[in-house]
Amino acid sequence: MTLALLGVFVMQLYYLRESYNLNSRLFEQDVNQALTAVVNKVQKRNIASHITRKDFEGKEQREDALRSHTDSIVAFKVRFRESEAIRKFKQQQQVIDYLNAQDSTIRSMYMSPIIISEEEFKLYSGNSPSGNDLKIQVEDLTDRVSGERIGVRIKPLLPKPKRNLQIGGRLPDTIRYVALSPANMLPITIHVPSSDPDLVAKFKIEDAKAEKKYEIGLKSLYADTAVLYNDASLDLVRDVAQELTNKDIPLRKRIPRLEALDTLIRAELLSKNINLNYDFWLTPASNRKNIIYQKVVNADELAVDKNTFSQVIFSNDVAIKDPGMIYLRFPSVNSLIMSNMFVSMGSSIALLLVLIFIFAYTIYAIIRQKKITEMKTDFINNMTHEFKTPVATIMIASEALKDPEVVEDKSRISRLAGIIYDENIRLGNHIERVLSVARLEKKEIKLESNPVAVNDLINAVVDSMSLQLQKRNAHVALSLNAVDDIVIGDELHLSNVIYNLIDNANKYSTADPQITISTKSSLQKLIIEVADKGIGMTKDQTKRIFDQFYRVPTGNLHDVKGFGLGLNYVQDIVTQMNGTIKVHSEKDKGTTFEVILPFKRNN
Numbered sequence: 001m002t003l004a005l006l007g008v009f010v011m012q013l014y015y016l017r018e019s020y021n022l023n024s025r026l027f028e029q030d031v032n033q034a035l036t037a038v039v040n041k042v043q044k045r046n047i048a049s050h051i052t053r054k055d056f057e058g059k060e061q062r063e064d065a066l067r068s069h070t071d072s073i074v075a076f077k078v079r080f081r082e083s084e085a086i087r088k089f090k091q092q093q094q095v096i097d098y099l100n101a102q103d104s105t106i107r108s109m110y111m112s113p114i115i116i117s118e119e120e121f122k123l124y125s126g127n128s129p130s131g132n133d134l135k136i137q138v139e140d141l142t143d144r145v146s147g148e149r150i151g152v153r154i155k156p157l158l159p160k161p162k163r164n165l166q167i168g169g170r171l172p173d174t175i176r177y178v179a180l181s182p183a184n185m186l187p188i189t190i191h192v193p194s195s196d197p198d199l200v201a202k203f204k205i206e207d208a209k210a211e212k213k214y215e216i217g218l219k220s221l222y223a224d225t226a227v228l229y230n231d232a233s234l235d236l237v238r239d240v241a242q243e244l245t246n247k248d249i250p251l252r253k254r255i256p257r258l259e260a261l262d263t264l265i266r267a268e269l270l271s272k273n274i275n276l277n278y279d280f281w282l283t284p285a286s287n288r289k290n291i292i293y294q295k296v297v298n299a300d301e302l303a304v305d306k307n308t309f310s311q312v313i314f315s316n317d318v319a320i321k322d323p324g325m326i327y328l329r330f331p332s333v334n335s336l337i338m339s340n341m342f343v344s345m346g347s348s349i350a351l352l353l354v355l356i357f358i359f360a361y362t363i364y365a366i367i368r369q370k371k372i373t374e375m376k377t378d379f380i381n382n383m384t385h386e387f388k389t390p391v392a393t394i395m396i397a398s399e400a401l402k403d404p405e406v407v408e409d410k411s412r413i414s415r416l417a418g419i420i421y422d423e424n425i426r427l428g429n430h431i432e433r434v435l436s437v438a439r440l441e442k443k444e445i446k447l448e449s450n451p452v453a454v455n456d457l458i459n460a461v462v463d464s465m466s467l468q469l470q471k472r473n474a475h476v477a478l479s480l481n482a483v484d485d486i487v488i489g490d491e492l493h494l495s496n497v498i499y500n501l502i503d504n505a506n507k508y509s510t511a512d513p514q515i516t517i518s519t520k521s522s523l524q525k526l527i528i529e530v531a532d533k534g535i536g537m538t539k540d541q542t543k544r545i546f547d548q549f550y551r552v553p554t555g556n557l558h559d560v561k562g563f564g565l566g567l568n569y570v571q572d573i574v575t576q577m578n579g580t581i582k583v584h585s586e587k588d589k590g591t592t593f594e595v596i597l598p599f600k601r602n603n
Helices: 002-109 118-124 197-244 258-271 333-340 342-402 404-408 410-441 454-464 466-471 491-507 566-576
Strands: 111-116 136-142 149-156 174-180 187-193 279-284 293-295 308-313 324-329 450-453 475-480 486-489 514-521 525-532 580-586 590-598
Touching (some): 002 174, 002 258, 002 308, 002 333, 258 279, 333 342, 342 404, 450 454, 450 491, 454 466, 454 475, 454 514, 466 491, 486 491, 491 514, 491 525, 566 590
Parallel strands (some): 475 514
Antiparallel strands (some): 111 174, 279 293, 279 324, 450 486, 514 525
16 A cells, blocks of 8 residues: 555656646747847838838838929819810800890891790789680770770780890790781790700810810829829838848847837737746847846846746848847746646645545554454453353352252352352443443433432442452542532443443552542533542543453453453543543552533522
8 A cells, every 4th residue: 555655646646747747838938029029029110110211201202202292283173173164155155145145136127025934924924725725905095185985905914024035044945925916916925045055065076175184184194193102112221121131230229229129028028828927138149248138127137047048039030140149037936837837736746635634544443443342352351251250150060059968058059149140240340331331332222311410429439449449559549629519410320430430440550559539620611530540541542441341451461350341431421421531640650530520500
């Protein structure tokens, strides 16, 4: 079992070491990947900074060129709008000339022509389908002198002259006139189209030509702008490439500022789940003592150790005379690795603890079982001795009763019968003691709860043991000082507890036992002490005396009778009475048993 446990322990240590090495390699891989990403981003930012600067310079130049070019485009558009306004004005004049010509013709052919609107036309024509039937008005003719009616006059109901021909806003499709017919002087309507189809076609051709000319000119100007942009892009790439190949640019100008570099490193480490404090510094590759940037806790210590990682910056740029070196150091790598190994370490340690506990418990159980076996063997031997003596005595007395001479002597028969009776009682007590302990283990004994006067009970027990004590010339001193000696318990079993304690003090004492029995009380408990000046016990023995079958060893002699059940019985009874028992002993100086019983009072 020990070899197996050691083997498991060694395998766990090997597993933890390999796990630590694996986590270390993974940490190194993550840090190197983070540094590689930092270096790549520094190089990209270097190129981006050149492009940004050159692009800004190019933008200023292009803006100047584009500004003048834009002015040309704006001037072109302005000229187009001016020419378009002139063309539209001329077209409008032609329409006016056309309408005026039509108006002159109508006035020459008809009498009193008047231009009316579409609404007026519908009103005065009475919504006639032909549109030529106008309303008329009948007037009476009277003599101006006499005032007499001389006849009637029919007069067309013409609108009042409101307007002549005016050109403004949007013209209707048809211009309507009301005039008097020269033939019969009746009012008629005249319809003239507001636009000449020939003029409309002519205007469309003129507008299309002007629009086409405008688009061609504008497209030409925008094409010049695109060429300007393309040339600017080519110039930007050419300028950046030329600047990147410049070997005279210092390393400090090629990398970002300290704060930006620190932020970049921190972001890359966090992306790899590395949240540790770190130091970093930047030097040229050829002179590592020439520090360009540094961020360290102790500026005097820039030693490169196993926790320091490095990468070359601008390693792919052949134009750089001396590429830079970036160093990254972690003062507390082990803390991160250990935190990553927390689950595996915790499970391994827990497994080892479980195995050690099982191993220890197994060894303890084996040793305990061995001791129990030894105690049971001693118990059987003791029981054999204890049972053998009364059985042998009864056998001898029984054989003596068979003797004819003894049968005739009544006094001898009475004495032998008394011996047989006493030995039977002794044998029965032994058996009852063993059975009582068995019943206690099975919780079959139920203690009574009655008031017991402990001082009187002790006196009664001592009196009952007087013959047994006198055989060994024992001296018993009673110091029953308990004022309140009434406890609630079982009087029989409590008397057995006191009997066992006094019996042990008597048996485990050398010549002339000195036994002291005392009682004292406090507010809550009663204390019974049984002390002797016997052989005493060691500390290891005092820890085991309450175990079943355990007896303090006395060598190869069997001069102390007993089964090793008495003190176990005492402890069980005292415990069931909610009390405690303590023992104080010193080898060859004596032993003191202290029984503490609580008072049970009804409040």
